[in-house]
Amino acid sequence: MASLDSVSVAVFLGAILVMAGILSSLLALRFGAPLLLVFLLIGMLAGDSGPGHLQFDDVRTTYLVGSVALALILFDGGLKTRFQSIRTVLAPSMVLATGGVLLTALITAPVAKYALDLNWTEAALLGAVVASTDAAAVFLLVHTQGLRLRPRVGATLEAESGTNDPFAIFLTLMLVEYISSGETSLAHIALEFAREALLGAVVGVIGGRLVVLALNRVALPQGLHAPFVTTAALVIFGAAQIAHASGFLAVYLAGIIIGNRPTRAHNSVVTFLDAATWLAQIVMFVLLGLLVSPHRLLSSVGAAVIVAFALMLVARPVAVFLCLAPFKFNWREKVFIAWTGLRGAVAIFLASIPMLIGLSKAYLYFDVAFVVVIISLLLQGWTLAPAARRLHVALPRAERGPRRVELDLPGQLEQQLVGYPVRAKSLYFRRGLIPSWSKPTLVIRDQRILTPVEADPVAAGDYIYLLAPPEKAGALDRFFVDMPPSTAPDPHLLGDFVVLGEHTLGELAEIYGVAVPEEQANLTLSDYFDIHLDHAPKEGAELALDSIVLVARSIGGGRVNVVGLRLPEDEEETMPLTRAQKFKRKLAEIWSSVAGV
Structure with missing residues (x-):
């Protein structure tokens, strides 16, 4: 009976910890505190050195829970990733996810060697542990701080943070293998990486397609689609790992495949996975916090702080600037991408691998990774929004969407x-x-x-x-959102021939002689964009109107308020204009010049 009582107490205390983590999110959202930090602190307070006095040192369980949680986080990230949005930034993102992680680890290693008195291999392992960014931390903070990043910057961060974890995990495992056995070579590492990446990609693509096929062909009872997809994600992850492929890469690619194909119950799947991922993160962060010993941290905290600042201020910026040099990013975007390399639970999870294997100095890796994560979340996390605005990579925040x-x-x-x-x-x-x-x-x-x-x-x-x-x-x-008042058009965005969005298609037809359906003559140009675009209007969006092209030049209140006109090259010479049309066209040109073109 005593053993049964201990199980009941464990269930009760575990549920209390998770509930405390969920409720603490209200404070994090209200005051901008990094949520990961809150969950880690809850675990520390419940541990043997805190008021909770819970004895917990089960690294194997922590690794198992961390693997499942990280697999679900990556799958959920892939599921929400629109391939069209990241297609144009795949090259820089992949360079950052591989070369960026490697450069960050190599630049951090010398600092770790001399600050912590490690040999070169141990220092490289510590560099690999803290080299990757954390997708959950990055986008949770972007959301809670009300940021809407420029599309290229946001897509690059999204793709990089979703794909750099598999490479960091591979690098960590290779170094752990080398330290434990002492037998490896550069050729062996390159071959293993190519095999894991290729097999992981194959398993992920095939698994994702099979899940899409099953969702659309098998008549599952209502409500089981979401649990089926979540379980299938873990099956794909486990199958890839058993085949000695990258399970994390496989599950991320499977999420992208499923999220970009038409499937049944897509929205219920996304909602369910949001909840499952949230719970998985909470459990993982609390368990990682339970493993931390504040007394043990005191012996290495000074050197860990040095490693943290070297990582944030030297290693990550140098890696980002070198990796993005071949691509057309301006210096502001590079600085922001470098500063947004937040470290999160992935670093602490990777630091648990040496503990699981039983390497010497294993707890040192864990403690240093913990300090790095704390400093990264405090310093980079709370300054994310000011940095985005100061560097001009943040767009005005769109109004929160209606309840759909x-x-x-x-x-x-x-x-x-x-x-x-x-x-x-x-x-x-x-x-x-x-x-x-x-x-x-x-x-x-x-x-x-x-x-x-x-x-x-x-x-x-x-x-x-x-x-x-x-x-x-x-x-x-x-x-279906409230219409905010339109803002004044930015004169730097206007073209040679522009009109305000409040003018009607009928007025445009009268001036430029284009054919407009009678039933659309009273539509304003802003209305025309709203009706015919299949997405919210953005600067540069184009729509054809008979022989001319309308170009969105300025957006105000979520609508096009200034429209540029692209005329056929030969139209200006061949189209006969009446005196009234010439007069109105001249007025349009004068208005353009007055507006500041």
């Missing part, structure tokens, strides 16, 4: 039902605009279900459901 309901429709994958509350200041309510690829299907008003014809006109407070392709559902958000 997405329902999969059995029997097909092309359309899903998307629902929104109708707000009085929304673009849909005030202007009646909706994209051409969506179709209103039903309206809920006062507990009654109405067709769009019965509900016409739609009133504020109604709930409207529309049919839309799953990959475009998020683009509907901008029609």
